[in-house]
Amino acid sequence: MMQELEMDWNFVSNYLITRLREYIQASGKKGGVIGLSGGIDSSVVLKLLTQATRNVHVLLMPSESTPAKDIQDSYTMLRSVGAPYSEIKIDDLVKSFSSKVDSDDKVLVGNIKARVRMTLLYAYAQKLDYLVIGTGDKSEILLGYFTKYGDGGVDVLPIGDLYKTQVKKLAQQIGIPKNIIEKPSSPALWEGQTAEGELGIDYESVDKILYLLYEKFMDPQKVAQEVKTSRENVDKVIRLVRNNEHKRKMPEIFKISGRTVGSDWRYPRIWE
C-alpha cells in the first residue's frame, strides 16, 4: 500500500468505534442491525459495532450463489463477537421477485438479491428500533460497485472513507481472521463473481489510481505511469466513478423555488 495511505490504525479503530457509539446515541436509536456476508468489510464493521454497542443484531442472508466458505466464515465471526443473529435464506423471495419481471439476467437478479437483503435489514431495524449499519468501503463507493438502494441503502457507512487496501490494514489491527482478510473480495451475487475479476484490475492498483486521481488531482497519464498500469485501466476507473455519481446522491429534484431540497437546503442531519 502507498505510504500516504498508511494511518495510525489503532487510532482509526478507536475513532470509528467512538463515532458509531455516538451516532447511534444521537440518532435516538437503540443499536445497529448489520448484514454479515463473511467478507472483510462486513466482518470489520461487525467487530467495530460490537465494541460500540451491546445492542447488535446480525442477519445472515445467504442465497444459492453464496459460497459455503463465506457461510463458515460468517459463523466464525459470529462466534468470536458473540452477537445474536438470524439466518434467512432469500432464494424464495428473490425467485418471487424475478418471476414477476420475467427475467433471469444475472445482474438484474443480483440487484434483486441486494434489495431483498436491504428490505429485510430495514424490517429488522424497525422491529428492534435499531439503525442499519452499512459496510461499503471507499473504493466501492467511488467506483459505484454496489447496488443502489441495495447494499447502498443504509443509515451510516462507518468504513466508507477507507479504501479496500486500508480496510485490510484495519482488519489486521482489530484481529479479523487471516483467511477472511486474504480471500478475494466478492459481492457473491452470482456464482464465481469476484470484484477484481469484474473490474479487471486488482484493488491495490485501483486504490492507488483513485487516490492519485481524486485526492492528488493527478493527470490520468501520470497516474498510469505512477501505478505502472495501462492508460485504459485508468480510463476505466474514471468512467466508473463518473457514470456512478448518481448512486452517491439523493435523487435530483428539478429546481423551481428559492430553496430546493438538495441544492440550497443545507441543514445538518441532526439539529436542535
Place this chain on the structure above:
Amino acid sequence: MEVSKDMGINVELAQIHVKPGNVKDNLEKHLSIMRKSVADCVVFPELSLTGYTTRDYFFNVTPSVDSALEKLMTTVDDIDKCVVLGIPREVRKGILRNSAVVLRKGKKPLFIDKLYLANYDLFDEKRYFQEGDVKNLRTFKYKGETMGTVVCEDAWHPEPIELLTRKGADIVFVISASPFRSSMIDIRDSWRSLIIAHSLMNSVWIVFINMVGQGEEEYFWGGSMISSPSGKVVMKMDDMKEETRTFLINAEENRRARFSSGAKDHRKELHKYLYHY
C-alpha cells in the same frame, strides 16, 4: 479557590461537545461548567453556543444568541470570572460574523471576529459569515494579565497572534472547531506544530481549545493543549473525550522566555513590503 496574583492565572479549558443548533442545551452546559469552575477564566471552543456544523440553521438560530448572551453575562457578574466563548454574531440585520466573545464582571462584552474565514475542503464559512475587522482584534485585561483571543483559522496565519502579542498579550486563546482528518499529515500534528510555533515566535502562552464530538461527517477531535512561551506543550487534553481541565498559567514565564529569544525584534518595514504582495 482564591489564586493570588503572583501565582498566575488559572484557566479552565472546556473541551465540550456542542449540539448543532441547540442553543438551549449548549447554554445550560456553559452555565453548569462556569458555575462549577474554580478557575479565573473559563474558555470554550469556537461557535460553542450554536455548534460549528450548523449550516443553514445558523440563519434560524442566531436570533436566540442575544438572550443566551444576556444569561451568560448575568452569571458572569454573579460568579466573577472571565469567560471566553464562540458565537455567530449578527453585526447588522442579516450579516453574521464568526466571533469570540469575552465576558467579565461589570464590563461590556468584547467581541473579536474571525479574520480569516475557512473556505476550502469541508469548510464553507463564507456562505454564512462576513470576515471581521482587524481593528476589533484587541487585547483585554483580567486580574492583572493581558490576554487576547483569535478564532481557529486565524492561527493558520502569522499576523493575528503576532498583532495581539505586539499589543501586549502574554496569553492568547485559540478557540477552535477542528475536525479530524488525516490526509498526508494528521491534522493533530499540524495543530501541535502551529501552536508551538506561535509560542516560540512570540514568547507567548498559547491556549488551544478545541471542540469535541460529532458534527455531520466531521468529528471534532478535542486534544486541547497549552504551549508555554518557550514552546513546550505543558498540558494536553485527551483526544475524542469531552472533559474540562484547569491549568495555572504563570506569565512570569513570558519574561524568562523573552530573555532567551529574538521575540523583542520586529522589522516593521517587512509589513510595509508585505502590503504590496
